[in-house]
Amino acid sequence: MKKVGYVSLLGKPNVGKSTLLNQFLHQKLSVVTPKPQTTRHKILGILNDERGQILFLDTPGIFQPKIELHERMVKTALKTLKDADLFLLLVEPTRPELNGELLSTLKRVNKPTLLTINKIDTVAKEVLLPLIIEYKEIYNFDEFIPISALKADGLEVLLQSILHYLPEGEPLFPPDVLTESPERFFVQEIIREKIFLQYGEEIPYSTTVVIDEFREQEGSKDHIRAIIYVEKESQKPILIGQKGDSLKRVGIRAREEIERFLGRPVYLELWVKTRKNWSKKKEDLREFGY
Ligand SMILES: Nc1nc2c(ncn2[C@@H]2O[C@H](COP(=O)(O)OP(=O)(O)OP(=O)(O)O)[C@@H](O)[C@H]2O)c(=O)[nH]1
Ligand SMILES: [Mg+2]
Numbered sequence: 001m002k003k004v005g006y007v008s009l010l011g012k013p014n015v016g017k018s019t020l021l022n023q024f025l026h027q028k029l030s031v032v033t034p035k036p037q038t039t040r041h042k043i044l045g046i047l048n049d050e051r052g053q054i055l056f057l058d059t060p061g062i063f064q065p066k067i068e069l070h071e072r073m074v075k076t077a078l079k080t081l082k083d084a085d086l087f088l089l090l091v092e093p094t095r096p097e098l099n100g101e102l103l104s105t106l107k108r109v110n111k112p113t114l115l116t117i118n119k120i121d122t123v124a125k126e127v128l129l130p131l132i133i134e135y136k137e138i139y140n141f142d143e144f145i146p147i148s149a150l151k152a153d154g155l156e157v158l159l160q161s162i163l164h165y166l167p168e169g170e171p172l173f174p175p176d177v178l179t180e181s182p183e184r185f186f187v188q189e190i191i192r193e194k195i196f197l198q199y200g201e202e203i204p205y206s207t208t209v210v211i212d213e214f215r216e217q218e219g220s221k222d223h224i225r226a227i228i229y230v231e232k233e234s235q236k237p238i239l240i241g242q243k244g245d246s247l248k249r250v251g252i253r254a255r256e257e258i259e260r261f262l263g264r265p266v267y268l269e270l271w272v273k274t275r276k277n278w279s280k281k282k283e284d285l286r287e288f289g290y
Contacts, residue, residue: 003052005085005166010077010102013037013061015090016118020149021045021058024159028261029179029186030058031193035204037061038196040069040290041189042076044180046173051163053171057084062102069279072290081105086165087113088158089141093123096134103139112165115141116158121148184211186261191226191254191270195239198250203239206231208278208288212271224258225269229288233274240272247272 009017013036021030025045031038043058057080060073081087087106091098106113115135117128132144143161147154188209196204213225230236240247247270255268278284 001168002171003163003166004055004169004171005052006055006057006080006083007086007088007162007166008057008080008084009059009088009090010080011061011090012099013063015061015092016149017061017090018043018058020088020090020116020118020147020155021056023149023152023155024054024056025178027178031189031196033193033196033204035196037063037070037073037205038193040073040076041181041185042080046178048171048175049159049163052166053173054159054162054166055172062099067280068282068285069290072285076290078105081109081111084111085167086162087111088116088162089113090116090118091135092119093117093127093131093146095131096138098138106139112142113139114143114145114158114161114165115139117144117146118149120146121151121153183262184214187211187214187224187258188226190257190261191228191250194250194253194257195228198246198253199239203230203235206235206279207239210288222262222264222266223269224266225271227271227273229273229275229278231275231277231279236272236274 009020011017018030018032018039022028024047029045030043039058039060045056045058047054047056059077059080062074062077065071065074128146135141135144145154145158145161147158188211191209195207208229210227211224212227215223217223230239251268251270255266258266258268275284
């Protein structure tokens with residue numbers, strides 16, 4: 001009998017959850033940047049293997065929320081706890097500093113949890129054993145698995161453990177389905193990623209992207225119009241740059257990746273608008289899909 005089940009990727013921002021999802025799927029589905037709080041939504045990625053079907057849920061990092069957007073992100077991550085059959089709690093190979101609230105929630109939910117120590121390519125092997133001993137004292141993890149998501153190291157061992165803990169069952173999705181979010185979601189994420197990569201601290205965190213129009217046209221390129229919302233009028237000129245140079249660069253980089261993702265050429269139009277303090281307002285967040 002084959003295995004099937006949901007696996008929730010949990011952890012602090014920036015520990016490598018999205019990188020791991022992409023490596024397992026052999027495709028860039030979830031956006032990855034060196035900045036924390038990159039992922040803002042739950043993203044399903046389906047891995048079909050001869051041993052079973054694994055439904056990975058990438059989630060936003062769990063951290064102490066300061067504004068309404070953060071609250072929404074952390075809630076999105078915690079909501080996956082009830083759907084999952086198994087948790088991968090990702091950490092960096094440093095002294096444990098796990099969120100006590102998260103640990104007590106995990107304990108209450110009481111499902112198998114694998115402590116996945118990521119980024120082991122950045123440390124000497126000797127640090128791992130003492131680290132595992134420390135983690136053992138904190139929580140009753142079912143297994144401790146060191147990996148490097150970036151270098152695809154340890155992933156087969158991790159996959160075997162995942163399959164071990166998943167229930168038996170028939171696949172829930174047809175084998176050619178990779179995810180459930182619509183194309184326009186991934187297009188919006190790709191644009192947001194390019195903004196995260198191109199600007200300093202303030203702009204990425206004040207930005208959200210909305211696909212205003214996605215028109216597939218017979219005999220010519222798809223036409224995509226996206227609106228980039230910032231929080232303050234003063235952020236607009238920073239995003240746009242001198243003579244529109246910065247925004248143009250975002251557009252070129254995003255279009256290249258969107259075309260790769262969709263497998264067809266597109267015409268991408270970007271507009272910048274201000275929605276004052278959108279990240280702190282419930283109604284705006286709802287409108288923007290958070
Ligand atoms: N050296 C090293 N870097 C890694 C590894 N995995 C991820 N990274 C890097 O860590 C950074 C964050 O990776 P993400 O995959 O975006 O992390 P995340 O946990 O999804 O972050 P949020 O979405 O912000 O919660 C990126 O710069 C990755 O390239 C790893 O195994 N080794
Ligand atoms: Mg992420």
